[in-house]
Amino acid sequence: MVNIERALRFPVAEQGNFVKIIVGAVLSIIPIINFISLGYLYQLMSNIINEQQEMPEWGNFGEKFVRGFMFFIIGFIYMLIPLIVGAITGGGAAFRGGLGLLVGGYFISFIIAIVIGFLLPMALTHYVRTESFASAFDLKTIFSYISSSINNYLIAYVVIIVLCIILGIVSEIPVIGWIISILGGFYIACTACFLFGEIYRNASVSKSDSVS
Numbered sequence: 001m002v003n004i005e006r007a008l009r010f011p012v013a014e015q016g017n018f019v020k021i022i023v024g025a026v027l028s029i030i031p032i033i034n035f036i037s038l039g040y041l042y043q044l045m046s047n048i049i050n051e052q053q054e055m056p057e058w059g060n061f062g063e064k065f066v067r068g069f070m071f072f073i074i075g076f077i078y079m080l081i082p083l084i085v086g087a088i089t090g091g092g093a094a095f096r097g098g099l100g101l102l103v104g105g106y107f108i109s110f111i112i113a114i115v116i117g118f119l120l121p122m123a124l125t126h127y128v129r130t131e132s133f134a135s136a137f138d139l140k141t142i143f144s145y146i147s148s149s150i151n152n153y154l155i156a157y158v159v160i161i162v163l164c165i166i167l168g169i170v171s172e173i174p175v176i177g178w179i180i181s182i183l184g185g186f187y188i189a190c191t192a193c194f195l196f197g198e199i200y201r202n203a204s205v206s207k208s209d210s211v212s
Helices: 004-012 017-028 034-049 061-096 099-130 133-137 139-148 150-170 176-211
Strands: none
Touching: 004 017, 004 150, 004 176, 017 034, 017 176, 034 061, 034 099, 034 176, 061 099, 061 133, 099 133, 099 139, 099 150, 099 176, 139 150, 139 176, 150 176
């Protein structure tokens, strides 16, 4: 069973980690530069998959930028799917003048977006493990990893959603809310990397044991 308490403590467990969170949070709000913070998350997830239970150091910004850019591209391609479906169905409904078709089309797009959002963490994790861009779209393998650890995956997914909802509520606090939301956003991202990295690693071990 995935250890939620450990995952929540992990990003700030060691001395100096909070400074790393601050750096990542600040970089994450700067356009283009924020690819570096995504690259940091890539390295963090890689550490967890390879059983290095520690937050990475900040450095090698060029490499982090490239890794983060690839993270962005993968996420963009995935989320482009429901947008295209919504545009096609919505455009067709508008052309035919059917409100029901329009609503139905956007509902289908919404459902697809939920499914994509569910797959994306494992897709990114599989990309980190293989370092192959194509592997991020290997749906057969991605579904295999999710199904082999579906209970833990669902728990992790729900935990991240709940944290995001809480952060959204806290962000409404005047003045200090937006500061908390920036720091909290990167903290949640680090927690997600830990959770899904652990789930992927455990699933890989289980697959290896079943083969042997």
